[in-house]
Structure formats: C-alpha cells, structure tokens
Amino acid sequence: MEVMRILGVDPGLARLGFGIIERGPGDSLRHVAHGCIETEADAPLPERLQRIFHRLTELCREHQPSVMAVEELFFSRNTTTAFTVGQARGVALLAGAEAGIAVMEYTPMQVKQAVTGYGRADKRQIQDMVRILLRLSSAPKPDDAADALAVAIAHAHTGRLGELEARLAAKNRTGWVWERGRFR
Amino acid sequence: MEVMRILGVDPGLARLGFGIIERGPGDSLRHVAHGCIETEADAPLPERLQRIFHRLTELCREHQPSVMAVEELFFSRNTTTAFTVGQARGVALLAGAEAGIAVMEYTPMQVKQAVTGYGRADKRQIQDMVRILLRLSSAPKPDDAADALAVAIAHAHTGRLGELEARLAAKNRTGWVWERGRFR
Numbered sequence: 001m002e003v004m005r006i007l008g009v010d011p012g013l014a015r016l017g018f019g020i021i022e023r024g025p026g027d028s029l030r031h032v033a034h035g036c037i038e039t040e041a042d043a044p045l046p047e048r049l050q051r052i053f054h055r056l057t058e059l060c061r062e063h064q065p066s067v068m069a070v071e072e073l074f075f076s077r078n079t080t081t082a083f084t085v086g087q088a089r090g091v092a093l094l095a096g097a098e099a100g101i102a103v104m105e106y107t108p109m110q111v112k113q114a115v116t117g118y119g120r121a122d123k124r125q126i127q128d129m130v131r132i133l134l135r136l137s138s139a140p141k142p143d144d145a146a147d148a149l150a151v152a153i154a155h156a157h158t159g160r161l162g163e164l165e166a167r168l169a170a171k172n173r174t175g176w177v178w179e180r181g182r183f184r
Numbered sequence: 185m186e187v188m189r190i191l192g193v194d195p196g197l198a199r200l201g202f203g204i205i206e207r208g209p210g211d212s213l214r215h216v217a218h219g220c221i222e223t224e225a226d227a228p229l230p231e232r233l234q235r236i237f238h239r240l241t242e243l244c245r246e247h248q249p250s251v252m253a254v255e256e257l258f259f260s261r262n263t264t265t266a267f268t269v270g271q272a273r274g275v276a277l278l279a280g281a282e283a284g285i286a287v288m289e290y291t292p293m294q295v296k297q298a299v300t301g302y303g304r305a306d307k308r309q310i311q312d313m314v315r316i317l318l319r320l321s322s323a324p325k326p327d328d329a330a331d332a333l334a335v336a337i338a339h340a341h342t343g344r345l346g347e348l349e350a351r352l353a354a355k356n357r358t359g360w361v362w363e364r365g366r367f368r
Contacts, residue, residue, distance in 0.1 A: 045289070046281035049274055053282075079266040083257055086270020090233055091278050093271070097230035098237075106231070 005032065007065035007096075008152025009056070009071070010144045011089035014041060015143025016052055019061050021134065023156040031134040032063060034145040036101045056095035068096035069155035071147065072105040106154045114154035126150050189216065191249035191280075191337025194328045195257070195273035198225060200236055201328025204247050205318065207340040215318040216247060216284035218329040233275045240276055246264070246284035253339035255331065256289040290338050298338035310334050 003024045010017035020032040037055045039048035060068075070092060073085060074088045096103040106114070113119040127139045127146045136158055140146045187208045194201035204216040220237045223232035244252075254276060257269060280287040290298070297303045300313045311323045311330045318335055324330045 044287070046277045046287040049278045050281045053278055072312050073267055079263055082263040083270040083273070086267040087274030087277070090271030091266070091275035093230045094233045094237055094278070097234045103228070103230040136358035 004067065004156070005063065005065045006152040006155050007059065007063065007068045007101075008148040008150070008155070009068060009070045009092050009096075010147035010151060011070060011085055011092050012144060013048060013052075013084050015086040015142070016056075016088055016092065017142070017146070017148035018028035018056070018059060019140070019145055019149030019152050020059070020065060021149065021152045021156065024100070027156070029133055029134060029153065029156060034140050034149055036142060036144050049087060052088055053091045053095050056092055057099060060095065060101060065101060065129070067102045067104060067155060068092075068099075069104045069106060069151045070096070071111065071151050072107045091124060092138050104155055106151055106158070110158065111150050111154040114157040115150050129153075188251065189247065189249040190251045190336040190339050191247065191285075192261065192332040192334070192339070193245065193252060193254045193276050194331035194335060195254060195269055195276050196328060197232060197236075197268050197272040197330050198223060199326070200240075200272055200276065201326070201330070202240070202243060203324070203329055203333030203336050204243070204249060205336045205340065211340070213317055213337065213340060215320060215333070218324050218333055220326060220328050229271070233271060236272055237275045238247050240279035241283060244279065244285060250285055251339060252276075252283075252285055252287045253335045254280075254287065254289050255295065255335050256291045260346035272312070288337055289360075290341055290342070292341065295334050295338040298341040299334050313337075 003022050005020065005022050008019040008021070016037045017034075018037065019034040022030040022032055024030060037052055039051050070089065073082075073089065093103055109119045112121045112126060115121070115133070116125055118125075123143070127143070130136075130146055130149050130153065131139045134149065140149055186208050189204065189206050191204040192205070199219045201218075202221065203218040206214040206216055208214060221236055223235050254273065257266075257273065277287055293303045296305045297311060299305070299317070300309055307327070311327070314320075314322045314330055314333050314337065318333065324333055
C-alpha cells in the first residue's frame with residue numbers, strides 16, 4: 001500500500017493549526033510536523049489572509065501532501081466569529097485547491113468518531129488519542145495544532161473505511177457477498 | 185485630479201456581485217462594468233472558491249482598479265450562512281491583496297450613508313440612487329451587482345472625504361487652519 005501524506009487544518013484567523021502525518025503500510029500512522037500560522041490582530045485583514053494563504057502554500061510545496069483535511073464548522077458563539085473564521089477557512093481551502101491536492105472536510109463529530117471511536121469525546125480525550133496514535137512523548141501543543149493532527153488522523157481512518165467500502169461494493173458487483181466479517 | 189477606478193464587491197458564495205466605476209474630475213462618477221460571479225451549489229466548495237478567486241483576479245487584470253471596496257458583514261440569519269459567506273469574502277479580499285491593490289471595507293450603514301446620505305435607507309432607495317448617480321437608464325441587475333456598485337460609490341464618496349481630511353491634517357501640521365470652509 002502506498003504511503004499517503006495528509007495535511008490537517010484547524011481553521012482560525014488569529015491562529016490556524018496545521019498537522020502533517022503519513023499513513024503507511026498496515027494503516028500505521030507517522031507524525032511528520034505540526035504547528036500554527038499566527039497573524040497579528042492589528043494587521044489589516046487582507047494581509048492576514050495573505051499570510052495564511054502563502055504559509056499554507058509553502059507547507060504544501062515543502063511537505064507534498066496528497067490530501068488536505070479541514071475541519072467543517074457549523075457552530076459558533078456568534079455570527080461575527082463565524083464570519084471571521086469563515087474568511088480564514090475559505091483561504092485555507094483555496095490554498096489546498098490551488099496547490100492541486102484533494103481537499104476533504106470533516107465535521108467535529110466525524111473527527112471525534114474517527115479518532116476516539118466516540119462522537120462525543122471531549123478535547124482532552126482527543127488530545128490523548130492523538131498523542132497515543134502518533135506515538136508522541138507528550139501532547140502536541142498548542143491545542144490548534146493538536147486539533148489539526150486530529151483532523152488528519154480522521155482522514156487517515158475514514159479514508160481507509162472508504163477504501164474498504166469501495167472494495168466491498170466492487171466485490172458485490174461481481175457476485176461476492178460480505179458476510180460475518182469476510183467475503184463469501 | 186487623477187481618475188480613480190474602483191472595484192466594488194458584494195460577497196456571496198452562490199453569487200458574488202461586482203461593480204466597477206471611475207471617479208474623475210470634480211468627483212464625477214462613471215459606470216464601467218457590473219455583473220455577478222456565480223458558482224454551482226453542487227460543485228465542491230474548494231472549486232467554487234477557486235472560481236471566485238480566479239474570476240476576481242481576471243477582473244483586476246482586465247480593468248486595473250486601484251482599489252477594491254468590499255461590504256463588511258456583521259449580521260446573518262444564522263452562523264452557517266455566516267461561515268458560507270465568510271469563506272467567499274475571505275477569498276475575495278485575498279484576490280484584491282494578491283492583485284496588489286488597496287482593499288477597503290465598508291459596513292452596510294456606511295454604504296447607505298455614503299450613497300443616499302441616510303444610514304437607514306432601504307434596498308430600493310439605494311438602487312435608485314445608484315442608477316441616478318451613475319446615469320444609467322435602468323437599475324443595474326441583479327441586485328448583487330447593484331449592491332457592489334453601491335459599495336464602489338461609497339468608496340468614491342468616502343475616499344474623497346478621507347483625502348480632504350488628510351489634506352486638512354497636513355495643513356494643520358504646517359500651521360494652516362481649516363475655518364469656515366477654507367484654509368486660513
């Protein structure tokens with residue numbers, strides 16, 4: 001099986017978390033890098049968006065991921081926050097598309113489910129699972145970077161399920177049936 | 185006085201309005217172009233954002249505006265709409281910044297005030313004023329394009345005030361005083 005490199009993104013304007021992992025043979029996961037893109041609150045908004053766009057473009061060139069996985073946001077304390085985060089998110093999705101890589105979106109519940117097997121896990125549980133799954137000695141900091149790694153892991157796990165489902169569908173089309181855990 | 189070309193933008197994901205005007209000698213306004221960038225609801229989000237980004241980049245190259253004026257959005261029916269519009273808006277601001285032109289933001293109230301002289305004008309009043317100020321035979325369609333022209337006009341009017349204020353400040357620094365409508 002081919003190694004897949006995934007860039008996870010937790011969108012934000014003041015601080016955008018990113019995390020890069022690899023999914024290798026036997027679904028093994030390997031940590032590559034993580035960090036934050038920060039922008040100054042007193043800088044003009046167009047400049048802040050440019051910084052996010054250019055930095056993500058650089059990360060794509062440097063690390064050559066084949067997929068960008070971005071957290072899908074539905075809720076927010078208020079619409080002003082939603083507008084602000086939405087602007088940063090739009091620029092992040094554009095950076096992935098312009099870099100020519102696949103851009104996938106995952107809801108917070110999908111991330112929780114894929115990382116911990118439990119859709120209502122709390123922030124601390126997710127960070128612990130990220131640390132354990134990537135065999136890190138301590139939880140990745142800051143939280144935004146840990147969240148970005150979680151989205152990348154979610155894609156690694158969900159993508160694998162998607163492949164199994166596709167293979168299963170192909171088997172079914174040729175007369176095979178998935179029964180009690182194997183094809184018959 | 186130099187002619188200033190302004191690209192007004194009314195952000196939206198399914199439909200983004202644009203309007204290009206010129207402010208010439210004696211603060212005269214001239215209509216150059218208006219229209220909409222539309223994206224398909226069933227297309228992937230990153231592709232829709234790319235379309236907006238590329239089309240706005242083309243418009244900047246084609247019409248060479250020196251300023252992009254964008255409506256600043258604070259309110260929305262719900263946070264999901266805010267996220268959606270925010271994403272398109274972020275990409276629009278980025279397109280202006282990447283084209284190397286000044287990007288200015290105006291609140292809906294500033295636009296109303298600058299176009300009609302009345303901060304609580306309704307949509308119809310604004311469209312009538314846009315038609316009259318640009319000497320168009322009928323109201324520009326669709327509404328998103330008319331709104332974009334209104335933002336451009338707001339910049340033309342407000343920008344003029346800003347210049348007067350800057351000149352005034354410069355005069356003050358050199359010992360001149362603005363009094364009863366002229367410098368003394």
